[in-house]
Amino acid sequence: MTEKNRFVTLVTFCTLTALVTSQTCPPTEDVAPCTCKVSRKGTVLVECVNINSEEILTRAVQALKGYEIAYFKLVKSNLSSLPSGLFDGTKINRIEILSSVLNDLGPKDSDASPFIGLEDSLTELVIFSPMKSVKKWNWKHLSPLTKMKRLLINRCHNTLKVETELSYVTNSSVTWFQFSTCCITEVRPGALDAYQNLETLDLMGNRLSRLRRATLPKTAPNLKKLELSRNMISIIDVDTFTNLPALKEIYLESNDIAYIYEDVFGGIWNQLELLDLKDNNIICDINLAWIVGQQMIYDSADQVPLQCGYPSTMTGRSIKTLTKEELRAVGVVQRPVGRNKKDNFCIDTE
Numbered sequence: 001m002t003e004k005n006r007f008v009t010l011v012t013f014c015t016l017t018a019l020v021t022s023q024t025c026p027p028t029e030d031v032a033p034c035t036c037k038v039s040r041k042g043t044v045l046v047e048c049v050n051i052n053s054e055e056i057l058t059r060a061v062q063a064l065k066g067y068e069i070a071y072f073k074l075v076k077s078n079l080s081s082l083p084s085g086l087f088d089g090t091k092i093n094r095i096e097i098l099s100s101v102l103n104d105l106g107p108k109d110s111d112a113s114p115f116i117g118l119e120d121s122l123t124e125l126v127i128f129s130p131m132k133s134v135k136k137w138n139w140k141h142l143s144p145l146t147k148m149k150r151l152l153i154n155r156c157h158n159t160l161k162v163e164t165e166l167s168y169v170t171n172s173s174v175t176w177f178q179f180s181t182c183c184i185t186e187v188r189p190g191a192l193d194a195y196q197n198l199e200t201l202d203l204m205g206n207r208l209s210r211l212r213r214a215t216l217p218k219t220a221p222n223l224k225k226l227e228l229s230r231n232m233i234s235i236i237d238v239d240t241f242t243n244l245p246a247l248k249e250i251y252l253e254s255n256d257i258a259y260i261y262e263d264v265f266g267g268i269w270n271q272l273e274l275l276d277l278k279d280n281n282i283i284c285d286i287n288l289a290w291i292v293g294q295q296m297i298y299d300s301a302d303q304v305p306l307q308c309g310y311p312s313t314m315t316g317r318s319i320k321t322l323t324k325e326e327l328r329a330v331g332v333v334q335r336p337v338g339r340n341k342k343d344n345f346c347i348d349t350e
Contacts, residue, residue, distance in 0.1 A: 023038060023042045023044070024038065024044070024067065025037065025038060025044060025046075025067070026063045026064060026067060027063075030060075030063035031046065031060050031063045031064065032060065033048070033049075033051065033056065033060070034046055034047060034048040034049075034051070034060040034061075035047050035048075035049075039070075043070035043071070044067060044068060044069050044070055044071075045069075045070060045071045045073075046064065046069055046071065046072045046073065047072075047073040047075060048060060048061075048072075048073065048074050048075065048077070049075045049076055050075075050076050050077070051074070051077055051079070052077060052078045052079060054079060054083045057074075057077075057079070057083065057086070058083050058086055061086055061087060061090060062089070062090075064090045064091075064092070065089045065090055067090075067091070068091050068093075069090065069091065069092040069093065070093050070094065071093070071094050071096065072092045072094070072095045072096070073095075073096045073097075073098060074095070074096070074097045074098070074100060075098045075099055075100065076098075076099050076100060077097075077100040077101075077102075078100070078101055079100070079102065080102070080103045080104070080108075081102055081103055081104040081105065081106055081107055081108065081114075082102070082105060082106055082114035082141075083106075083107070083114060084106060084107055084110065084112035084113070084114060084116075085112065085113075085114065085116055085117070086114040086115075087114060087115055087116070087117055087118050087122075088116050088117035089117050090117060090118070090121075091118075091121045092118060092121055092122055093121060093122065093123055093124065094122070094123065094124040094125075094126070095122060095124070095125050095126070096126040096127075096128070097126070097127045097128075097129060098126075098128050098129060099128070099129055099130075100129045101129065101130075102129070102137075103136070104136065104137050104138055104141070105137050105138065105139075105141040105142065106138060106141035108138075109138075110138075111138070111140050111141070113140070113141040113142070113143065113144050114141060115141065115142060115144050115145055116144050117144075118144065118145060119144050119145065119146055119147065120147060121147075122145050122147070122148055123147060123148055123149045123150065124148070124149065124150040124151075124152070125142070125145065125148060125150070125151050125152070126150075126152045126154075127152070127153045127154070127156070128152075128153075128154045128155055129155060129156065130155050130156070134153070134156040134182065135160060135161065146173060147173055148173055148174055149173060149174060149175050149176065150174070150175070150176040150177075150178075151174050151176070151177050151178070152176070152177075152178040152202075153178060153179050153180075153182065154178065154180050154181055154182070155180075155181045155182070156181075156182045160183060160184065160185055160186075161184065161185060161186045161187075161188060162179060162184055162186070162187040162188060162191045162192070173197065174195050174197065174198065175197055175198060175199045175200070175222070176198070176199060176200040176202075177192070177195055177198055177200070177201055177202070178200075178202035178203075178204075178227075179202070179203055179206075180202050180203060180204040180205045180206065180227075181204070181205035181206070182205075182206060183206060183207055184203065184206035184207060184208060185206070185207045185208065185209070186208070187203070187208070187214075187215045189212075189214035190214070190218070192215075192216065192217045193217055193218045193219070194217075195217045195220070196217060196219045196220065196221075197222055198217055198220055198222065198223050199222050199223060199224050199225065199246075200223075200224065200225045200227070201216065201217075201223060201225070201226055201227070202225075202227040203227065203228055203231070204227045204228065204229045204230055204231070204251070205229070205230045205231070206230075206231050207231065207232055208228070208231040208232065208233055209231070209232045209233060209234060209235065209256075210233065210234070210235040210236075210237070211228070211233055211235070211236045211237060211240045212237045212240060213237060213239045213240050213242060215240070216240070216244070219243075220243075220244055221245060221246060222246050223244050223246055223247055224246050224247060224248045224249065225247075225248065225249045225250075225251075226247065226249065226250045226251065227251045228250070228251060228252050228255070229251045229252060229253040229254055229255070229276065230253065230254045230255075231254075231255050232255065232256055233252065233255040233256060233257060234255070234256040234257065234258070236257070236261075236264050237264075238261070238263040238264055240264065241264070241265070241267070241268045242267065244268070245271075247268060247271065247272065248271070248272060248273045248274070249272070249273060249274045249275075249276075250272065250274070250275050250276070251274075251276040252275070252276060252277050252280065253276045253277065253278045253279055253280075254278070254279040254280070255279075255280055256280070256281075257277060257280040257282070258280070258281065258282065258283045258309075258310070258335045258336075259282075259283055259287050259288070259335075260277065260282060260287075260288055260291060260298075261287060262287075262290040262291075266290065269294055269295070269297070270295070272297050273297060274297055275297045275298050276298075277298055277306055278304070278306065280309070281309025281310060281336075282306065282307070282308055282309050282310075282319065283308075283309065283310045283311070283333050283335065284308035284309075284310070284311070284314040284317065284319065284322060284327065284330065284333075285311070285327060285330045285331060285332055285333040286327050286328055286330065286331055286332055287332070288319070288322070288327055289324045289327040289328060291319070292322060292323060292324050292327070296320050298319065299320060305318040305319070305320060306318070306319045306320075307319065308322075310333055310336060311330065311333050313330075314330070
């Protein structure tokens with residue numbers, strides 16, 4: 001064989017190998033009972049449904065070695081945990097755990113992570129499951145995922161508190177963190193301090209009643225969006241939104257916020273592009289006078305203007321139509337008794 005022919009053969013082999021790696025599935029019998037398909041865009045999608053045996057899951061996942069998997073889904077699994085080294089040797093970009101019940105992410109009382117080997121490939125982990133044991137998870141199992149950009153956790157009943165152990169999840173690579181609809185009543189100080197590059201923090205649909213600066217990462221120079229809707233927030237500490245130079249959007253819809261205090265929002269008002277305060281029964285009294293003449297970022301969410309909830313003489317008035325004279329005449333109005341809104345998200349309690 002001539003040197004030229006060897007070169008052509010080598011190029012052809014490399015090309016075919018690249019195609020196999022990025023655009024094909026393993027043999028059906030190797031990945032069964034999981035299924036694999038290639039999308040129209042050429043990405044490989046793997047789904048494992050109703051698998052309750054660690055051995056079966058491990059055999060199917062290990063058959064993915066040598067293939068580039070865009071999406072891996074584990075659906076309706078009753079495994080107590082993911083086996084150690086489950087994904088070792090694979091290349092997966094996004095993992096979704098859906099409608100499953102896991103007592104822990106990995107083996108109990110062990111730091112032998114199922115996610116070893118995904119350090120350079122996994123960028124998204126999505127967990128949307130009604131799991132009651134999340135508060136007992138060993139978060140160190142996620143520590144290998146040093147390049148993960150998105151960590152989305154949703155509908156994990158009975159979490160109650162976000163503990164400082166969450167700092168083990170990853171280094172500062174995560175830009176989007178979601179911990180929503182998980183019955184969270186408190187974020188412990190320092191729990192999110194490792195997330196220094198966050199751009200989006202989503203704590204929607206929980207039971208937070210008070211916001212503090214310590215609820216957020218200590219250092220968050222890139223944080224642009226705070227999603228805090230559908231909680232029970234009635235108190236926001238005056239320094240909550242300080243030292244957040246990139247913050248543009250705050251969503252506080254459907255809470256129990258009565259006052260838009262200047263001490264809380266005044267310092268960031270001109271840097272914000274949106275402040276969603278719908279469904280909060282805002283008190284329109286002298287405390288709101290400072291907002292008159294300011295940019296109306298509170299009406300940016302949709303076409304419905306933000307309205308007064310109290311006092312009765314102001315109920316239904318669009319806040320942007322108020323004058324300082326009117327608000328001074330109202331004086332100070334005391335906060336009414338909390339609305340005790342029905343909780344449509346958190347079902348289980350301790």
